[in-house]
Amino acid sequence: MTPGKLAIVVPCYNEQEVLPQSLPVLQKVLQQLIDKQLVKDDSKIVFVDDGSTDTTWSLIEQASHLNQAVAGVKLSRNFGHQGALLAGLSVVADADLTITIDSDLQDDPTAMIAMVEKYYEGNEVVYGVRNNRDSDSRFKRTTAEMFYKVMGFLGVNLVPDSADFRLLSQRATRVLLSYPEKNLFLRGLVPLVGFKSDKVYYRRHERAAGTSKYPLYKMLHFAIDGITSFSVAPIKLIMSLGLLIVGISLVLLIYTIIQKMRGDVVSGWSSLMVSIWALGGIQLICISVIGEYVGKIFNEVKGRPRFTIEKNLYNKTKNEQGENDD
Structure with missing residues (x-):
């Protein structure tokens, strides 16, 4: 040796x-x-x-x-x-x-x-x-x-x-x-x-x-960097999440139509507000995840x-x- x-x-x-x-x-x-x-x-x-x-x-x-x-x-x-x-x-x-x-x-x-x-x-x-x-x-x-x-x-x-x-x-x-x-x-x-x-x-x-x-906070940032640097799975999960929400909305739409036809209409202010806030939060999270990938692309193409x-x-x-x- x-x-x-x-x-x-x-x-x-x-x-x-x-x-x-x-x-x-x-x-x-x-x-x-x-x-x-x-x-x-x-x-x-x-x-x-x-x-x-x-x-x-x-x-x-x-x-x-x-x-x-x-x-x-x-x-x-x-x-x-x-x-x-x-x-x-x-x-x-x-x-x-x-x-x-x-x-x-x-x-x-x-x-x-x-x-x-x-x-x-x-x-x-x-x-x-x-x-x-x-x-x-x-x-x-x-x-x-x-x-x-x-x-x-x-x-x-x-x-x-x-x-x-x-x-x-x-x-x-x-x-x-x-x-x-x-x-x-x-x-x-x-x-x-x-x-x-x-x-x-x-x-x-x-x-x-x-x-x-x-x-x-640095450990969290490091973990996010690791995930977004090596996998596009989060973006794919966003697509799955969007399809899931669309599916839930279709079920609720059908349920609402049936209830309307039966004459059983209940005031739904609380559920409406919860839905708006939930969907708004999900949208912001999705935009942030996509922005993380776009930001990485931005840093890479500059070639510094x-x-x-x-x-x-x-x-x-x-x-x-x-x-x-x-």
């Missing part, structure tokens, strides 16, 4: 509180991988600053100056978690294998050792999968289960309880980067890459420091870049090493 070069991509957004804790842990795991001769000694930890407004980038720059195994990428503004991940993957596309992991240490960094071992068994994609959801609230566990069931019902191939903690081979990374869409939902895109895959199970921990960057890199210490480090070799 010939060790490959590993790049650990870590997206960061306002993580000044957690970086001093996560960096030593990631460095320790990387050194263990090097000592076991599973990866080359020029492997890197690449932090991607997604437009942070605190001292996150300063900490990354400082760490990169003190340790050659650390590099950083600074985006020009906040492009979102998925955009930051993709930016990191594009920068380290020369690596033989890449692992993406969040900086909050909720995903167990020691599981990366098992991931790399799975890679050498011939797997080009290795998913980090939670073995339980004990650290989540009851509400979050319930909504997560519902999300995976809905996505499965809509025909979207996801790995349950797997987020963005995963390993990709160089070939898998390049195939993933070849997908041109702007509406990114990497949890759905990665399974489309294909290739042989496996899973590594781990226990998810509490956040080491700082606050979560995914409050409820998915991210903009302001500073790239990873390539700078490579160039400096080349000069030193000369």
Whole structure:
């Protein structure tokens, strides 16, 4: 087995509180991988600053100056978690294998050792999968289960309880980067890459420091993005809903005519108002769903870049090493 070069991509957004804790842990795991001769000694930890407004980038720059195994990428503004991940993957596309992991240490960094071992068994994609959801609230566990069931019902191939903690081979990374869409939902895109895959199970921990960057409204928006990016089933459901309402209205029309012929006419102000409000709400929901798809089409056809890199210490480090070799 010939060790490959590993790049650990870590997206960061306002993580000044957690970086001093996560960096030593990631460095320790990387050194263990090097000592076991599973990866080359020029492997890197690449932090991607997604437009942070605190001292996150300063900490990354400082760490990169003190340790050659650390590099950083600074985006020009906040492009979102998925955009930051993709930016990191594009920068380290020369690596033989890449692992993406969040900086909050909720995903167990020691599981990366098992991931790399799975890679050498011939797997080009290795998913980090939670073995339980004990650290989540009851509400979050319930909504997560519902999300995976809905996505499965809509025909979207996801790995349950797997987020963005995963390993990709160089070939898998390049195939993933070849997908041109702007509406990114990497949890759905990665399974489309294909290739042989496996899973590594781990226990998810509490956040080491700082606050979560995914409050409820962001999680809901993320779920809607996932559904509308990979399935047109909601639009088809609107058609089914419309046909159902038409059917109900025909039944009520026949019922009204029969009652009229029998002379049994009852004042129906309440039922009329309820019907108007119900149909009005359904129409607004349907328009919103269609608008979501139209909005995605609008964003895609503009062809704007998915991210903009302001500073790239990873390539700078490579160039400096080349000069030193000369």
